[in-house]
Amino acid sequence: MTKLKTDILVIGAGSGGLSVAAGAVQMGARVVLLEGHKMGGDCLNYGCVPSKALIASGKAAYAQAHADKFGVANVIPKVDYAAVKDHVADVIDTIAPVDSQERFEGLGVQVIREFGTFISPTEVQAGDTVITARRIVIATGSSPLVPPIPGLDKVPYLTNETLFGLREQPDHLLIIGGGPIGMEMAQAHVRLGSRVTVIEGDKALGKDDPETAAIVLDRLRGEGIEIAEDAMASEVRGKPGMVEVEVKDGRVFKGSHLLMAVGRKANMDGLNLDAAGIATTRAGIKVDDRLKTTNSRVYAIGDVAGGMQFTHVAGYHAGVIIRSALFALPSKQRTDHIPWATYTEPELAQVGQTEAQARQAHGDKLEVVRFEYAHNDRAIAERKTTGLIKVMVVKGRPVGVSIAGAQAGELINLWALALANRMKMKQVAAMVAAYPTIGEINKRAAGAYFSPRLFDSPVVKRVVGLVQRWLP
Structure with missing residues (x-):
């Protein structure tokens, strides 16, 4: 049996685990990374990457069959499903080196291709190796939930x-x-x-x-x-x-x-969490707002922590715990600024509170600002006018945004920035957006918040009238 000692032990080489390993080792920590299956985890191999590649093939086929509105003849697409899957595999292979064992070993991470199981609060066994670590990060992700439907x-x-x-x-x-x-x-x-x-x-x-x-x-x-x-x-x-x-x-x-x-279920089987004194819930490993488990030396991040199950959340969690584990700085997670998107066409995106949630939380203080894609010149030019943005605003500050339409997953990022930094609508309205872009929708939504305050206000009109009479 081989024994190792390290500063940081990361269990799982998906998005969150790789982010922790890369960040920690480049800041001077000794890092061991365990992965018993594929480097890159679910996102690279079975989730975000292949699904978006398949969606891209579907978009290409749809465009061929619906080109007449642009003055181009429709054609019936000839789909080679196996070739589509070759495209998907090629996309995975193109991205894979970024998540590879070779890259992380080049950074200085010791990579062990075995599953890990706790044998004590500070020790994890992986194959014939026992690792003792000052801090342990569980980043084992999630798997498809298959309910017990009869038959x-x-x-x-x-x-x-x-x-x-x-x-x-x-x-x-x-x-x-x-x-x-x-x-x-x-x-x-x-x-x-x-x-x-x-x-x-x-x-x-x-x-x-x-x-x-x-x-x-x-x-x-x-x-x-x-x-x-x-x-x-x-x-x-x-x-x-x-x-x-x-x-x-x-x-x-x-x-x-x-x-x-x-849905998804947290990957906890085989970890032997009881040996480490780590409690679980139905959703996953129990963590506090610092992402610490009931064992103060162990963190859980990403899907296995039982919260929002998105790749970008795992990456965000990595940043939260690096501050704590490496620098002993206070660092807590929050969720009000986390966006998500569904990559259908049109896309669907959300950050913060939905309208129903905002009404329940804020009552009469809530204002809902709306702007339709049909009034955006770029959307008109590209025949993508089906869509809507809704911004939930309380005392001049956005608390949630819902978008359905072209590039909703891109548009939501500005609002995630606004919520993360507790910005106000006036700061979004002050942005100058390039014309003509779909991104103008965000600025127009902010403008829609101020329009009635400026154009429908008797006070404003009175002030403007006075100023104009006094101007030379």
């Missing part, structure tokens, strides 16, 4: 971990789960030529603002996706190529392939 264990099904390895195109893809993953994959596949049915037990895109979500769902239905809501799956049956999903109200949906996209 599911007897029928072949896909998850995000197996979908991107599929080489034959589904004739009719059934998707259980109407969240971001389910809806993104639904649109990508219908654009590539598959029939698609989404089966959702509650409301599709139910965590987003209902008004902006409806804009996206209308578009998806318009592209031919069947979206069944309030359809809780009660039984799955069938065989390869012929799958049936029955829901509680008796409806039966038939397809050739089944994708499970009902």
